[in-house]
Amino acid sequence: MAAVSPRTHIRTELPGPRARAMLARDADVISPSYPRDYPFVMSHGRGTQVWDVDGNRFLDFAAGIAVCSTGHAHPRVVQAVKDAADRFLHISSDYWHEEMTALGERLARLAPMGEPAMSFFCQSGTEAVEAALKLARHVTGRPRFIGFLGGFHGRTMGSLAFTSSKYTQQQGFFATMPGVTHVPYPNPYRPLFAGADQGEAVLDYIRMLFERNVPASEVAAILVEPIQGEGGYVVPPDGFLAGLRALCDEHGILLIFDEVQSGVGRTGRLFASEHWGVHPDIMTLAKGLGSGLPIGAMVAKRRLMAQWKRGAHGNTYGGNPLACAAANATLELVEGGMAANAAAVGAHFVARLQELARDYGCIGEVRGKGLMIGMELVEADAARTPARELCDRVITRAFHNGLLLLPCGASTLRFMTPLNVTRDEIDEGVALLRLSLDEALAGVVARVSEAHRAATR
Incomplete structure (x- = not known):
């Protein structure tokens, strides 16, 4: 050309x-x-x-x-925000309103959990990850986590403990949240394990950690991007996410998918995990969810989220009516043809x-x-x-x-x-x-x- x-x-x-x-x-x-x-x-x-x-x-x-x-x-998103703004700009998450409940219903229908789901709303991806970590600790009673080298999950002190796409993101902020062990993310183009299926090799590496260094009985969750974002847009080998799911089930560990960058139709499916048919226990969303308005969501299986007691977690701006209106319009457009x-x-x-x-x-x-x-x-x-x-x-x-x-x-x-x-x-x-x-x-x-x-x- x-x-x-x-x-x-x-x-x-x-x-x-x-x-x-x-x-x-x-x-x-x-x-x-x-x-x-x-x-x-x-x-x-x-x-x-x-x-x-x-x-x-x-x-x-x-x-x-x-x-x-x-x-x-997008005119439909802009109009949804304008209509919401005409009604009211804010009511704290201590109360109820239509856009927030409707968004929860929509995500419960779309979420790839394979069973009923509930949502917690916030303003960003890092807040969604923080909520996921707190929920995982709360429901399992376990203190440890597994993360992946090259991952990016945010810059607040809990999510930063997992972020490892560039050392500059952690430089000068030690110590972050304790209890996180990093393992390699399988990269077929840059294999760390010679002569092996990279996904299976990473799974074997985690099994070795469980035997020698990290008691599986103390691990609350494994946090992973179904497609790694900041680390290089790395697509894992087929079978890797399913292997993680099986490993988590074997040891009673929760599987958290960070879909902040890969979700909401970005990969041609509503959520990247759907390419492999693997169900997470918890999922984090943000970025594309509001088409530009600041909104994040932590979506979890209902049987997990229901264990939270009143006041266990909350925020002031979660479920903001303008952001929820934008998210509802966004998901309608994505479902309606954009994915x-x-x-x-x-x-x-x-x-x-x-x-x-x-x-x-x-x-x-x-x-x-x-x-x-x-x-x-x-x-x-x-x-x-x-x-x-x-x-x-x-x-x-x-x-x-x-x-x-x-x-x-x-x-x-x-x-x-x-x-x-x-x-x-x-x-x-x-x-x-x-x-x-x-x-x-x-x-x-x-x-x-x-x-x-x-x-x-």
Whole structure:
């Protein structure tokens, strides 16, 4: 396909004058801890398209970190929020209202537990994980947990104990919640266990821990992402999640699926675990649940949740009427065709990325399900060394060409478009990605050549 000009929808230098003014104001008053990758200052968005304050138009293949599941400002979600706002903005979770109860009913119908389920509502993924951990400890009376290297579950002190996608997330915050033991996440592209099925090898590793270091009788739960997100968009081998389910059942351990990034239609199914037909005991949701409004949910089998006593856990804003209205509208849209679109357009996207992979040796693997897709970049060696610098340069060049991307893992570009993205938008994005790869690779070659010249002067 012919290259798309980077100036097609870019009217100013990036960042433009209004964006630069915003960056200067922000630097004085906003925490520097936010991991901002490039200077995009948003004005407005519709669907998969967004505009900055200088009038430059971009394709958003990050969707607010998989949050804008129905696209930016979907009219049905916006209308649901407006209608809820006309009625009342807040009533604490000490009381009842229609949107909250209706959302609980909807999630009970959709939840992949295989039996009746109940929900606890909060504002974010990390809060949903905290609630899951508290429930698991409460109902089992056990203090320990198993987590996975490469996992991301949040940044509050309980969920942070499990988060291990980058050491910077834990650096300076020790000690977090005690009792968490990390094990490898099975990665078929980067196997840790030679000559073995990676999923079965990890299960054997956990069994070894139970024999030598971590008494299974003290483990409350295993917390795992059905598809690992921040760790690299890693899809586990078939049979792994079922093996975890069997291992948990053998030892009376609860199985918690963190579907904060992979849930709500992202993978072409309502929940990623449905690809393998494995039922969790507890599930966490957030991100795409509210199409941009802050809402999280901890969903659990009713027989577990019912063991909580009055006051055992709660919050002020959980079940906020505007957020619940957005979530109800979102789930209706996802059920009504957006999950199916994610599956169909996601398959088209993967095919287009595989075309790129045939042309670029730096593309080590394209993987994913639905519209949760990773493209791992590697150096030109037999060791599949992560191409970290190239990954950063591609993301930067993509921004300048009008395409918003984010990384994950060591050197993986992740694609998490809105679920209603069109094939035409995918094709436009792939053309911009091709252009960005060319520019990034040229930049890397230029830097290497300059370094060589400097070394030989």
